[in-house]
Structures are given as C-alpha cells and as structure tokens.
Amino acid sequence: MTNTALLERRNRLFGKGSTLFYEQPIQLVRGEGVFIYDESGRRYVDLFNNVPCVGHCHPHFVKTVSSQLRTLNVHSRYLHQSILDYADRLISTHHDSIESVIFSCTGTEANEIALQMARLATGGRGIICTDATYHGNSAEVSKLTGAKSNQGDVRSIRFPETYRTDAEDPLNDHLKELQLVIESFREDGTPFAGMLVCPILANEGLPNIPKGYMAEAAKIVHQAGGVFMADEVQAGLCRTGMWWGYQMMGVVPDIVTMGKPLGGGIPLAATAASTEITETFRRHTRYFNTCASSPVQAAAGNAVLDIIEKDNLQENVTTIGHFLHERFLQIQQKHKTIGDVRGHGLFRGLEFVTDLKSKTPDKQAAVRVVNALKERGFLTGNAGAYDNVLKVRPPLVFSKNDAxxxxxxxEQTLEDLDA
Ligand SMILES: Cc1ncc(COP(=O)(O)O)c(C=O)c1O
Incomplete structure (x- = not known):
C-alpha cells in the first residue's frame, strides 16, 4: 500500500491528528540492530528509538520472548518465579532503599502509582513538577503538563538550567523558587506530598542543570515533609551511561518510575520504592494491572538486562556518547545556529537558535535539520521546552562506525541548509 493510501486510511481509522513523525511520514516494515527499513527496502539509521534499547529485533530478545509466548502467557495473579527473578535484578541496579516494585505497562501508569504512593505515604496532596515536563497522559498525571505555579494540587517551577538564565547564582535562584512554591501550598492549606522530576530533564530539552540541584531539591522536599520522585522513563536503563539518571545527577530518590526501554518493546513499566512506601500503597489500594507482572513481561525485562550486561552496553554508551559530544562541540564551532550542545551518554541535544546572542529558540531550524537528516537516511527528532533541540537518542548498541x-x-546537512 502506498504511503498516501496508508495515511488516508490512518486518518479515517484513528481520527485525524494522531501524531506522526516527519513532513513525509515513513512506512517501516523491518528492523535489525540500529537499522530500520521502509517498504521499498531503504535503510535508515535509528537515532531516536529508546524502546528497542538493545537494538531492533535482537536475537536473544526475540528468542527469549518467543519461547515464553510458546510456554505460558497469563496475568499476574499466579505465582511465577521469573517475574520475581526480574524484580530482584531490577531492584539490585538501584540504591539500597529501593526494596520493592510494582509493575505496570506504561510510563503513565508508573507515574500514576508514584503520585498515589507519595500522597499515601505523606498524607499530602501537593505535587511539584517543572514547567515544561511530560510525565504521561492519564487524567491525574497530565495535570503535570502545563501546570501553573500558584494554583491547584499540582504546581510547577521553572526547569533549572544554566543556558538562558540571567541569575548570578542559578542554583540558588532555582532552589529559592522551589521553596516558594512549597510555601504557596502551605499558605493555602494544601499539604505537600512531593516532587516528581526527570533527573536529566529529558522533555525540557536536556538542559545543563546547575550542579548539585537535584540533591539540594530533594533535601528541601524532605524538609517540607514530601517525597522526591525520579521519573526514569526516558533517563533510565543505562541511557546516560549509568543505570539510572538519578545516579548521574547525584540524588537519591524515594520513589523511582521506569518504563519505555524496560521491556525492549513489550509494554513493561515499574514503580519502585522502599518496602514501607510500597506496602502503604498496597494497604490503601487494591492495585491490579491485567497485563503487568506477567511471565512475558518478565521474559522481556530479563532479556533486556541479559543483553545490557553481556554486551557491556553501559560502557558502550559512555564511550560513544563521549565521542558524539566531542564531535558535536567541533560542529558547533562552525555553525552559528547551534547555541548549545549537551546531554549524557547516548542522549544528546543540539539547541538551535536564531542567533547566539539573543538565544531565541529556532524550532524551524531544528525541524528542517530533522527532515533533511531523514532524507539522508538518519532518523532523529526535535524536542525540548521550545521544540528547538535536535534529539539524538539511538539504541544503546550504537557503534563508533554508526556515530x-x-x-x-x-555536517553535510548543516552545510546544505546553511544552518
Ligand atoms: C519522562 C516521561 N515520563 C513518562 C512518559 C509516559 O510514558 P508512556 O507513554 O509509556 O505512558 C513519557 C513519555 O514520553 C516520558 O517522556
């Protein structure tokens, strides 16, 4: 079927407005490693997909999940060893106070559980997030998208960053704002429950965060009686070169949420915390999630961990990530539209601006680069608070050759666009 016919059919069946990447959307039919292929057999290098984090159709992943599908595929209300083995393995990658885990299927659900856990653990309601975040799309979690700073149960702070700030001391400037928002809850009698944040501020555009911010923010949150929650849905599972983004940022969260790459494409998400927080949640809810904690989720999760460990992917992320960063800095010198180069491991961002002095975000430039790269066979995306950041987030198996x-x-694309 042609792309035009598929698009027409999709609009009719899904309703117009369902999100699609690229000015000329592509039809993908097959994947292998870092490559994906369209219906004509054209090869694209995938620099965007963090869900098949160990590479597309990794043989060990395919074999392990297929074998489980052939053996048993039931929901969570039976005893089964492999999901417990997986829970143990996952927990062991975290710091000591993460002791138990609740599985679900999407990042949204994991964050929904985290918000409920925070409220039950503290007896509070008030949640703090950043002003350019995305944590999911359920009725409760979507309150964190576009939350106001001074009203409601969910309130936002400006996301901490060093690129556009005029403050002499960005760290204290941002921490003061956090204190003020906590104070605003106190003033109108909304008991405070906690702060939910992606430790590397992925959706905000991977800004450089003032050093020490996350640890200091967690301290302030604790002093106010709240819990600190790290959303690892994008930042986690070795994306930064460390198991979890919070480790990269030097903070110890009370609750961690995980999703996207965890199941390598099989829906698998998790909310982890101390036994005390988890059991308080269990006591007050009768949480059940039909397709979660299943043997198939366990097979997928275990296979992903097997590959990360066996293929030394953590080291690969650090080495190739560093190589990319150094070359991005060189490329930046030649192009006055690249205002900032940043990120961690295999999650990098190039911020496009109209000029280096005003730093005015240039979304159109980022979109042009994304579409031109796609025409050359490289799939990236644009994201961030102003949608002007070229987002480079390949599978963890991305090699130096690929880079x-x-x-x-x-370089060719930027030269051709004179960007
Ligand atoms: C940081 C973060 N948290 C949570 C989510 C929601 O995950 P899901 O789409 O699996 O519900 C997303 C999705 O993009 C995300 O970027």
Whole structure:
C-alpha cells in the first residue's frame, strides 16, 4: 500500500491528528540492530528509538520472548518465579532503599502509582513538577503538563538550567523558587506530598542543570515533609551511561518510575520504592494491572538486562556518547545556529537558535535539520521546552562506525541548509 493510501486510511481509522513523525511520514516494515527499513527496502539509521534499547529485533530478545509466548502467557495473579527473578535484578541496579516494585505497562501508569504512593505515604496532596515536563497522559498525571505555579494540587517551577538564565547564582535562584512554591501550598492549606522530576530533564530539552540541584531539591522536599520522585522513563536503563539518571545527577530518590526501554518493546513499566512506601500503597489500594507482572513481561525485562550486561552496553554508551559530544562541540564551532550542545551518554541535544546572542529558540531550524537528516537516511527528532533541540537518542548498541556515519551526514546537512 502506498504511503498516501496508508495515511488516508490512518486518518479515517484513528481520527485525524494522531501524531506522526516527519513532513513525509515513513512506512517501516523491518528492523535489525540500529537499522530500520521502509517498504521499498531503504535503510535508515535509528537515532531516536529508546524502546528497542538493545537494538531492533535482537536475537536473544526475540528468542527469549518467543519461547515464553510458546510456554505460558497469563496475568499476574499466579505465582511465577521469573517475574520475581526480574524484580530482584531490577531492584539490585538501584540504591539500597529501593526494596520493592510494582509493575505496570506504561510510563503513565508508573507515574500514576508514584503520585498515589507519595500522597499515601505523606498524607499530602501537593505535587511539584517543572514547567515544561511530560510525565504521561492519564487524567491525574497530565495535570503535570502545563501546570501553573500558584494554583491547584499540582504546581510547577521553572526547569533549572544554566543556558538562558540571567541569575548570578542559578542554583540558588532555582532552589529559592522551589521553596516558594512549597510555601504557596502551605499558605493555602494544601499539604505537600512531593516532587516528581526527570533527573536529566529529558522533555525540557536536556538542559545543563546547575550542579548539585537535584540533591539540594530533594533535601528541601524532605524538609517540607514530601517525597522526591525520579521519573526514569526516558533517563533510565543505562541511557546516560549509568543505570539510572538519578545516579548521574547525584540524588537519591524515594520513589523511582521506569518504563519505555524496560521491556525492549513489550509494554513493561515499574514503580519502585522502599518496602514501607510500597506496602502503604498496597494497604490503601487494591492495585491490579491485567497485563503487568506477567511471565512475558518478565521474559522481556530479563532479556533486556541479559543483553545490557553481556554486551557491556553501559560502557558502550559512555564511550560513544563521549565521542558524539566531542564531535558535536567541533560542529558547533562552525555553525552559528547551534547555541548549545549537551546531554549524557547516548542522549544528546543540539539547541538551535536564531542567533547566539539573543538565544531565541529556532524550532524551524531544528525541524528542517530533522527532515533533511531523514532524507539522508538518519532518523532523529526535535524536542525540548521550545521544540528547538535536535534529539539524538539511538539504541544503546550504537557503534563508533554508526556515530561517524551520522556525524558526516549531520555536517553535510548543516552545510546544505546553511544552518
Ligand atoms: C519522562 C516521561 N515520563 C513518562 C512518559 C509516559 O510514558 P508512556 O507513554 O509509556 O505512558 C513519557 C513519555 O514520553 C516520558 O517522556
């Protein structure tokens, strides 16, 4: 079927407005490692997908999940060893006070559970998030998207960053704002429950965060009686070169949420915390999630961990991530539209601006680069608070060769666009 016919059918069946990438959407039919192929057999290098984090259709992943599908596929209300083995393995990658886990299927659900846990553990209601975040799309979690700073149960603070700030001391400037918002809850009698934040501020555009911010913010939250929640849905599972983004940021959260890459494409998400927090949640809710904690989720989760460990992917992320960053800095020198280069491990961002002095975000430039790269066979995206950040987030198996191929294409693209 042609792309035009598929698009027409999709609009009719899904309703117009369902999100699609690229000015000319692509039809994907097959994946292998860092490559994905369209219906004509054209090869694209995938620099965007963090769900098949160990590479598309990794043989060990396919074999393990298929074997489980052939053996048993039931929901969570039976005893089964492999989901407990997986829970143990997952918990062991976290700090000591993360002792138990509740499985679900999406990042949204994991965050929904975290918000309920925070409220039950503290007896509070008030939640703090950043002003350019996304944590999911349920009725409760979506209150964190576009939350106001001074009203409601969910209130926002400006996301902490060093690129656009005029403050002499950005760290204290942002911490003061957090204290003020906590104070605003106190003033109108809304008991405070906690703060939910992606430790590397992925959706905000991976800004450089003032050093020490997350640890200091957690201290302030604790002093006010709240819990500190790290959303690892994008930041986690070795994306930064460390198991979890909070480890990269030097903070110890009370509750951690995980999703996207966890199941390598099989829906698998998790909310982890101390036994005390988890059991308080269990006592007050009768939480049940039909497709979660299943043997198939366990097979997928275990296979992903097997590959990360066996193929040394954590080291690969650090090495290739560093290589990309150094080359991005060189490329930035040649292009006055690249205002900032940042990120961690294999999660990098190039911020496009109209000029280096005003730092005015240039979304159109980022969109042009994304579409031109796609025409050359490299799939990236644009994101961030102003949608002007070129988002580079390849599978964790991305090699130096892949990186070199991509960097050449990026340089050519920027030259051609005179960006
Ligand atoms: C940081 C973060 N948290 C949570 C979510 C929601 O995850 P899901 O789409 O699996 O519900 C997303 C999705 O993009 C996300 O970026």
């Amino acid at each position: 070199e191929e991509f960097l050449d294409a990026l």
